[in-house]
Amino acid sequence: MLRLRALSGLPRLLSGASCLGAASVLRLGPGRPYSVKRRSYWQALQRWLRGPPTPPFRRPCLVGAPVLRAVAAAVPPEQVRGPEVQRLVAALVAALRRADAVGLSAPQLGVPLRVLAVEVPERIVQAQAPRLRLARDMTAVPLRVLINPRLRVLDSRTVVLPEACHSVPGFSACVARHRAVEVTGLDERGEPVRWEASGWVARILQHEVDHLNGQLFIDRMDSRTFQNLHWMEELE
Incomplete structure (x- = not known):
């Protein structure tokens, strides 16, 4: 899950x-x-x-949980509208909003399936300073659920920005991500979807698809920028 708070540096x-x-x-x-x-x-x-507790969990698993390092399995298309997958989708959306996050994947709730959710409310975008919104190319996005997403790079140029994750709480680091991507897959109703995204939303999608492949932002980070977000407090 890509964590906004670490990117903005606002709340603890x-x-x-x-x-x-x-x-x-x-x-x-x-x-x-x-x-x-x-x-x-x-x-x-x-x-x-x-x-x-049993999956799907109410809160994201932390780094060290084996499910975060496994490649998630595809959801059979005929099962998308079934009760188990629909329960997972509901749990994913609830946990996303409970954590005030902008992205969340099923493995983070302990379920090794290729399902993710993204939502960027307007209030989150407006809470950022104008220069940060511009630098990160931030736009609001309504709730989108993607099942069996396939990601294709549309713009191979990269942008380096700080990232953090609820599965690695308290830390952040700079990560290079592609400027624009295309994601195809199914929505929560089993309908085909195609989504072209750029800027910050493209970063969120790349972060969440990494989760489905057993990768965390710490695997892609510039290790020299890795930091404890509370390091100044520890000096008090």
């Missing part, structure tokens, strides 16, 4: 961590401890009674 990112005990703290050598997700005893009891 939510840090992801494993779910341990109610007072668990992880220390990586001397210095300030890194807190791990806390859970009350009541929450722990509820989790024990319900058992572990």
Whole structure:
């Protein structure tokens, strides 16, 4: 999932961590401890009674989850309108909006299928400074669901901009992406679609299709630009 907040540098990112005990703290050598997700005893009891969550998850998987490194399988066209795929699409859209993200893929919810969703509300575009909107060629996009997308490069020139991802929370790095692409596939109704995109939307599509192929932005990044988005806070 391509994360807008890291690109804009505005609100803080939510840090992801494993779910341990109610007072668990992880220390990586001397210095300030890194807190791990806390859970009350009541929450722990509820989790024990319900058992572990099953896909599609409510929140994106974090780097380290094997599903993020697997090549997702195609959805049989005759199953697109079936209940399982429709449930996945609904979960994907709900998680996309819950995270206030602009793109999300099914593998990020633990489902290794070639399904992704993209949505760029006008409020997100307008929240950026004019110079940033221009530099990133940002435009609003209504919700689009793509099943079995195939990506073709239309403009091989590349643009380098920072990217981040909810599956690698708290970090960003500069990534080179093609200026314009074409994506073909099926929509959530099983109808053929063809989408030409440029600028920031093309970047989102390339980021999400990478997820379907088991790749993360850290595989394409300029490693010299890799940064913890909270590094200044750690100096306080």
